[in-house]
Amino acid sequence: MKVFAIDLSVCNGCYCCQIACKDEHVANDWTPYAKPQPDTGQFWIGITELVRGQVPKVKVSYIPKMCHHCDDAPCIEQCKSDAIYKREDGLVIIDPEKCTGCKLCADTCPHNAIFFNEGLNIAQKCTGCAHLLDNDDEWEVPRCVDQCPTEALKFGEEEDLKDFIKDAEFLNPEAKTKSRLYYKNLPKKFVAGTLYDPAAKEVIIGASCVLKDNESGEIFKTETDNFGDFWFRGLKDNRAFTLTLEKDGKTKTIEDIKTEIDLSLGDIPMEQRKSAISQPATPGMFA
Template sequence: MKVFVIDVARCNGCYTCQIVCKDEHVDNDWAPIARPQPETGHFWMKMKEKTVGSVPKVQVQYTPTPCMHCDDAPCIKAGNGSVYKRTDGLVVIDPEKAQGDRTLVDSCPYGAIYWNDKLGLAQKCTGCAHLIDEGKPPRCAEACATDALKFGEEEDFKDLIAKAEVMLPESGTKPRVYYVNLPKKFVAGEVWDPKQDICIEDAAVTLIDKQTNKALTARTDDFGDFWFKGLIGENYSLKIEKEGYYPFEMADIKAGDSINVGDIALKSK
């Protein structure tokens, strides 16, 4: 069965996948698989862009997001026969049977289904099923310049899938879109000596997850910077130590999405 495997670390946010999806589906009628996508308002392949942190510790995260083509798809249950899963795993809304059924839009926990006012029809990514039937790849996967977005047989991607995640695993929908290197939170900052007005290199930095008590360690670089990436917790404490300086502690850090704790001054002994 078919799957998408998306390596977010490879994605540079070029938006090509979103653009070629529009090119393939806007004003093109691929019935009985899909009717034309409207020019605006629909993103069957949506590039989610999010900026986290604060200057100068900032990251822009890009996550390509199509329909998840779930094995236990809520839209299939809600559709009463108007939404079906193909033998290759792709989930398709039948444009005839689904006519006028707006409830399908709200059935998707991923927000991947859109309403076409002109056609009176719920629509979404089909995985370019009309192209698959011709032995061609989906436009988004074909056009991805960085090879971040892959499509093919599940067996061929088993090694990648083994280290991948899915969106909203708690929903129990069993998505067939797998993500490698999904964006996580970070805590970052800079350590300096205000007396000498220099960055402090090789200071020991310890970050503790206050819920699990798990400790992570890092050392400041040539610019006094430290980064803790791949975090999933909410509340942390921070300790910084360097020979010749008094230790510094920050007792309550709320990570939120990600946080730059700023410039931290160490007092020399």
């Protein structure tokens, strides 16, 4: 059974996958796999740009999104014309000659991966370039995978990609559709800031930074770098944390840091006294 696997840590947002898909399917009729994709309005694989944090601590993540080729695909169940089927290799196909344009599949898909072609009155989506896999011995992967310059996109047998899959996640796990699209390094919440000495008007290098998850008690540790910056990455959503900063006997505590969003705590002055000072955190409060 085939699977798609995407490593977001090496996706640089070049859009080659999206362009390759357009090149392969726009103005090309691959019936019975798919009829031509419209010039505009549809991206059978598309890049979502996710901008996180607040200036100056900002990160941009790129997430390729496409059909999940689900093992438990609600679109197949909802199709009244038997136009949608799952192949033995795991790819889910919408037969353009059987589709009646009822739109039930597009309305049902929890991953928003099915599009409607108004001109042809049919539903359309990623086919995994099944027309190439079936009819051209030179092609072992879809066009999007072939054109990925960083090899962020992979396609192959589930067994061959088992080492990737064991550490991977689903993009939309709550849908419970048994997706065959696996992701590594999906964006997680971060907390960042810059520590400085207000008297010396210099950043503080090598300060101990300890972040505690108030619910689980889990501890995260790092130190400020040569720019006085600290970063805590990979944090869980909607959790409350307490941050303790320490350098040369001086301590500062910031409480009630909540990861409802990615947080830049701005410029944080280290108080010139040894007793801890507590205060709630607000994005950019020290900027």
